[in-house]
Amino acid sequence: MHGTGTIYKRCGCRDPLTGRQRGTACPELKRRGHGSWYLALPQAATADHRTARLRRGGYRTRTDAAHALARLRDPQLARNGALMPCAQWLAHWYATVEPHLRASSARGYRKHLEQYLVPLLGRELLCELTHDRVQQAFDTIVRQHRESGQPISGSTLRRIQATLRAALNAAIRRGILTTNPARYLDLPRTPRPYPVVWTDARVAEWQRTGQRPAVAVWTPAQTATFLAGISDHRLYALYHLYALRGLRRGEGAGLRWYDIDFTARTLTISRQLQQRERGRLEVCPPKTAAGERTIALDSGTIHVLTTHRNRQRLEKTAAGKLWKDSEYVFTDRYGRPLRPDHIGHTFQALVRTSGLPPVRLHDLRHGAASLALTGGCDLKVIQAQLGHSTIVTTADTYTSVLPQTAHNGAEDTARVIVDAARMISRNIRHQPKRRHRRANLRSAAHVGTRTPVAA
Template identity: 40%
Template sequence: MANGTTYKTCGCRDAATGKQLGKKCPKLRRAGGGGERWSSTHGKWAYQLELPPHADGRRRTPLRRHGFATLEDAEAELDHARGLLALDEDPHTRRKVCELMLSVLKDTRALPTVDEVRRKVRTHQDLDRTVTVAEWMAEFLKRKKRIDPTTRRSYETHVRLYFVPYLGNIRLDRLRVSDISGMFDAIEEFNDVIAAARASDDPQERAKVKYRKPVGPATIHRIRATLRHALNVAIKQDRLIDFNPAAVVELPPVTRPKGLVWTEERVTRWRADHAVNRAAENQRRAGRAVDVVNVYLSTARPSRVMVWTPEQTSAFLAYARRHRLYALYRLIALRGLRRGEAVGLRWPEVSFTAGTIGVNWQITQLCWTPVQGKPKTEASDRVIAADAETLQILKQHRTRQGKERLKAGEDWIDSGFVFTDEHGRPLHPQHVSDQFSWLCYEAELPPIRLHDLRHGAASLMLAAGVELKVVQETLGHVSSTFTRDTYTSVFPEVAKAAAESTAALITTPRSAMRSKMS
């Protein structure tokens, strides 16, 4: 019995007592051929195997499994169970393997594979711990105590919207590449649902996806990165798994949108499209007020990243000159500050004597809530030079802020920020973007995002002959490669001048050519 045994059993009952006969049923065997043989039509095969005792020495109930159609099937699973118990001779490990076997049998009605348990034993994983993906994600978030609020919010969003709904019920040690690929397929399908609902004429259908946006390729990769990180923690810290399926899931590559300049031809096409879209929007919303800025911003553009020409940037700054945030927009347009860095700028970091500005703080959004903190990377924490006119404009802005302080009186909040509302409170980042969109619309310029002013600043600096390394440090990038690949757009006139200069190097006057030939 120690090595296990096989036998046949059935569900017949004793006519007198009503008890099951089990393996004592006379129909299980039949006489003939000189000896007793098993019936081929009655009963099912089973096996019984003694299990290691409990830690305190108490005998454990033997493992009994029945319902096998053939003797070979019963013997195969008995050998499987023996192989699991023989993976390690250490009594403690054998008990853990035994408990894992019983747990998996209870959940799946099948034994775990020998290779799976062997890996767990070899990597010293916790054999008696069964954790679902949802349970591990909750534990993962608890442990991430030293991350900034925006990163935490990103992790929480990925867990809530994707990991728990699509993968949550799967045991962590049984999470497969196909499960994760299925999750991403479902996300793509929901993108189609969002697009269809937004295009619907039914207000109720549009309301269902009011707060949901299609998930783009870059976000897909961030979701995978979060899952990969969480599973790596499960491998390295808790040894719950020994393989990270998220690391090998194939995703379409992310291509950064190519920055394009608003040339005259592109502006002409955009104005035609804008007129058509505005007319269609007015017709669709007949009898209701139309948000002209949203219509203006929703017009199709040649690229998601569009850059103004130097003339268009000058026109914007000339129009925005009377706006109270003019100095902020000028800093972004010429020095390439991020929105959060511009909003988070403080007066102690502005040196009119040295002509420099310290970018040491930022205000970002956590959903809608503004969050103050340090810049996103060490390279982002920097000091940049400012031109004389910008410094003069900042002085004028400080004078205007002083007047607002006097007007507000006791309601003024001395926050120390360069850009505030009329009561001294730091600005909400979205307010700055909204004001920028209004100014672009009123100035009748082709639409760009506020962040595109930063793209334009890089292009302006390169067009002015500034070295790439200086542009990188001004923008606060870790590498110049990222600066070159992401933020630089060549203005048409600069490209034309470069072509003419190159051609001039090999242009030979005809007179000189004739003299050489003669």
């Protein structure tokens, strides 16, 4: 360390004439309880030979500031980087891990850093980052969202916590920290949203209040209405696949013609297309190992894809030399692969003009699972179709029981009881009539009291 540091008192009062803060010159600082205590600690000179100065403030008493200064004078803190502001470390950590992340993960990390962690914890030194301070930051996130009328979900909070934990675990591996203050936070628990069906009652409620479920799927009739309404759209085949086969957005964008076997009527998922900063596209493996799969196609979907291929050939002829032979199934009018966000924006525009209740593009994946369940598919088959690692995800998160399926189940259950009752009635009718119990008892008594014949 260079220098021993100083302790001083200042406040936020402003001069009534200039409007500037008085800082250390406020005459009220002599009064007990006015202002707060600060510390300043000189650092090593920077590359341009300027002396950096570490300043911390907001201490309630001079003693608190003195204890903090004594701790910060520890030369070990400067050597291992513990005096680094949290914002600086988070930026360094993100730059280190970003090249190895999927595009979606990188976007999530960056959003967590920019919207939450840096604004709330960025000025804290790593050595001063405590569990209580981190808990306070997350409590602030919850309060701000609640006051804005858009409560944050427990799952989102846990993802933000996971981002901070990963960054601080990296600091532990570097020897900067010894414990992770982002562990064991007390976060509110909210139930995971399960997909519900856009029944007539829910549609009426949405039309009346504008409120919609977190995850909602169309009924078979609504899905058919949507697809019929966009049958002339150049991306009809893509949304047809999303709705019936449940592909992920990036999987549909990354399809190439050699992934489709028109003879065997199958489609192979071996990659996905993701979007990084500034629209740059990147080919990535599927989300999980189970995501690499072969999906069976019905004859109607084969016809839809054949029609789409013919349309693409016409577009290639129209584009001439501007056409790019990318081998992607779904492209723009010049053969270039589609950006995933363009697919999502186009879908939302089509939904708005359809007059149907709103769903997200990913909700089509939930809907495809529900349609397969209604069609009588086994859950294991649906799991393989969607590329889930466990059947629990398929059963608990992705499938909804459509109304007609529920009614059929109720009728089938009642039929079991009715059939059992008929069987019992039939058995009773075919049983031989029994003699009256009293007659039997009387006869038995008579036999038992007969006088034996003398020899």
